[in-house]
Amino acid sequence: MDTAREAGATGATVIPRARGADDEGFRRMTGLDLDARQDVVLFVVPDQTAAPIIERLESAGLFRDRQGSGIVFQLDIEDSVGLRGQFTLPSEKESDP
Amino acid sequence: MTFKLIVAIVDRHRTRELLEAAREAGATGSTVITGVRGQGRRRSIGIFGLEINDIRDVLLFVVDAQRARSVLERLAEVGEFDETPGTGIALQLDVADALGVRRGLPNVGDEL
Numbered sequence: 001m002d003t004a005r006e007a008g009a010t011g012a013t014v015i016p017r018a019r020g021a022d023d024e025g026f027r028r029m030t031g032l033d034l035d036a037r038q039d040v041v042l043f044v045v046p047d048q049t050a051a052p053i054i055e056r057l058e059s060a061g062l063f064r065d066r067q068g069s070g071i072v073f074q075l076d077i078e079d080s081v082g083l084r085g086q087f088t089l090p091s092e093k094e095s096d097p
Numbered sequence: 098m099t100f101k102l103i104v105a106i107v108d109r110h111r112t113r114e115l116l117e118a119a120r121e122a123g124a125t126g127s128t129v130i131t132g133v134r135g136q137g138r139r140r141s142i143g144i145f146g147l148e149i150n151d152i153r154d155v156l157l158f159v160v161d162a163q164r165a166r167s168v169l170e171r172l173a174e175v176g177e178f179d180e181t182p183g184t185g186i187a188l189q190l191d192v193a194d195a196l197g198v199r200r201g202l203p204n205v206g207d208e209l
Contacts, residue, residue, distance in 0.1 A: 011137050015155060079189035081186065082173055086186070
């Protein structure tokens with residue numbers, strides 16, 4: 001998350017896998033049976049920031065050390081609400097370090 | 098029929114209210130992922146410099162494409178997403194294909 005933030009991500013949401021009580025529900029819901037505990041980390045970022053973040057994560061070596069260390073993928077967002085103030089538009093001045 | 102996935106990341110205290118609002122706006126089912134940690138644009142640093150991560154819920158709705166925008170707007174309105182920072186966000190993603198989401202089943206996908 002720190003690496004992504006350095007590359008321009010302004011926020012993050014973490015879905016932790018380590019939730020004992022929900023494991024059975026998770027399995028039923030998704031059909032997945034995961035042995036390793038992993039987190040899902042979501043970043044909503046402007047289009048032009050996405051590639052630099054993925055490159056930064058890659059060059060930081062977070063996903064090449066060993067098999068199963070994680071994957072990254074990017075999805076298009078078609079529409080959104082509530083993102084006002086989360087990003088600096090070109091017309092605004094950066095107020096948050 | 099095309100579908101969209103609405104992903105709302107919200108304050109867990111508003112979950113019940115927002116599920117109801119989405120339903121009124123045309124979402125027929127929902128899935129809730131609880132106990133998610135969020136970090137906004139301004140990081141909250143608490144005592145001893147520890148970071149405060151708000152506990153959030155992720156709400157997932159697979160909705161008819163034509164209703165997607167109204168579900169988004171309803172969520173923003175009820176959740177006061179734009180008025181108060183940190184209350185939540187909602188996103189719309191395209192669903193390329195889907196099974197088990199048939200029209201006419203009012204509670205399809207309603208597992209929680």
